[in-house]
Amino acid sequence: MDFQIALLLGQDGIVNGAIYGLMALALVLVFSVTRVIFIPQGEFVAFGALTMAMLQAGRAPATLWLLLVLATAVLVVEAWRWKSGAAVNWPAALFWCVGLPALACVLVLGWKPVSMAAQALVTLVLITPLGPLLYRLAFRPLADASVLILLIVSVALHGILVGLGLLFFGAEGSRTPPFSEARFELGNIPVSGQSLVVLGVTLVLVLLLFLFFGRSMVGKALRATAINRVGARLMGIPTDMSGDVSFALAALIGGVSGLLIAPLTTVYYDTGFLIGLKGFVAAIVGGLASYPLALAGALLVGQLEAFASFWASAYKEVLVFTLIIPVLWWRSLNSRHVEDEE
Template sequence: MDPAILLILVQDGVVNGAIYALLALSLVLVFAVTRVIFIPQGEFVAFGALTYAALDAGQVPGSIWLLCGLGAASCLASLWAERHALSARRVLRLLAGTILLPGLVLGLTRLLLPLQPGVLVQALLALAIVTPMAPYLYRVAFRPLARASVLVLLIAAVGVHLALVGLGLVFFGPEGSRATGFSDASFTLGPLMVPGQSLWIVGLSLGLMLGLFGFFEFTLFGKALRATAVNRLGARLVGIATAQSGEVAFGLAGAIGALSGILIVPLTTIYYDTGFLIGLKGFTAAIIGGLASYPVAALAAIFVGVLESFASFWASAFKEVIVFTVIIPVLLWRSLGRAVVEDEE
């Protein structure tokens, strides 16, 4: 293989791996805090990408109506779940977070869209539209099942994934979309031509990872999330609101997924169901990390990205098979090294 081709493949693999690393970290975070294997993570990638593309085209994205619907459903679910301990202050907070917030986002979108605010403002708007959907989904679909087994939570996650794929088709249509990148510049590094958008992807990915590290290590809320991940019952006994921790974990996962979609939509065409395969590759990295180790999951994501890049070059028709086959030896190794658990609560 020519050295120039080798470097190009490694470059593509690292850029793709940076996205998979973000998704793997969010999957590990959600599973550690809530025990939910967040299969719909890929849908947030697609929703973020398509929402940003619609804003870039000067259109009100269909996802904003989905946000309003999920907000209303979340409000009703929360009112029902807390019906025995409601107060006027709690009701007002619920209405502000589930009804007023989507309304404000809708109004802000309609106000700014005719002004053609630029890619950074459009990206922030897309994040504001897509990110709240994740905690709303947690309140509607997962919080009522907080005491259920991991298997039940997995089944619920599959159901949410299927529902979101259908809703994506309804609100975005079957056509694919691309959008304007954050940078049109390109840089020459030896035989490599490095696009500016790739630098944005790697830079923001590294910055977000460092930000998450600082959040978990040095903030009180981050330490509360870590405590919930280590021992949910113990966290409740010392006064940590584990339900709120779940909402924060889902919110972070939604933001990471939406940002990943915004970063990749200038480089490739995204469809309403594209996120599933992207999310699965992040899930592959998370599995290699045991759904527990953030550094191992991040390194595994880079490996998955590089493996996919080389598989595309040597056997493009089988690249997905090659990538997902990596899970098999990892699962075999982990199954041989651990005792059998009949029922996990």
């Protein structure tokens, strides 16, 4: 390996690490607010990329029908809860179950976007509501369950979404045109415009999340819920709404990640699983609690994957996932065991 090859591999590692960093941020966000280790995070990536591909092919994406079915199911559940005497936040329920699905129908069936920017916007409108709808159906009824129960439900939901992805999109993969066709030479190292788009969008998203959690009232409410859910509820913060917002942000981040990687690699219905797992490894490096450490872990995962693909391509996935073992071992030595009931 010469220096130029090392620079090429480093560039690939940074681009891949940016995507894994977005996955890690979404996983840390969801876990810190709801205690859910959200295994299906990668499905948002695959659904976002394949939805964009279907829009570019001039077809109505199957995610629209999934969105409508989930919205109807959540409305039925909310009506049943209201009839049973439970308090229901109808404005929020109608926003997720009626407002955004109706907007998605208008954009897909009425507008039929042509430009890439419009198609990306429609894709995000379709993908983002899936997060809170899945939360309301699968996780909110189990909000007080143990982390293990929530993990089992998360794994089951992953299996369901992968099966639906195969049904909706088929076994053939799809690839979309890049957002930028530009080519640059930096010290005899070719750099594609799409790689710069990935890095730029990732930096903007990270900055926006930093401002959101640091400056906005909603972001501060999410931080309070993550620190002490009972205390946040006593202060008047609607913790159920916190789950909606955290899952919506996770779905949005997943959809954006799918749009970013679709021009770089062929995406299949199950591609998101490996991407989500690598994001999970990065999140574990951050202890499922620290956003900066999760980003650093994502860059480490990206670099390890890039250089492993050169030295031992057949074992690159094994080497990446093996990284979690020393991290967990080190954390087990430096943490006190706490029973789940505590």
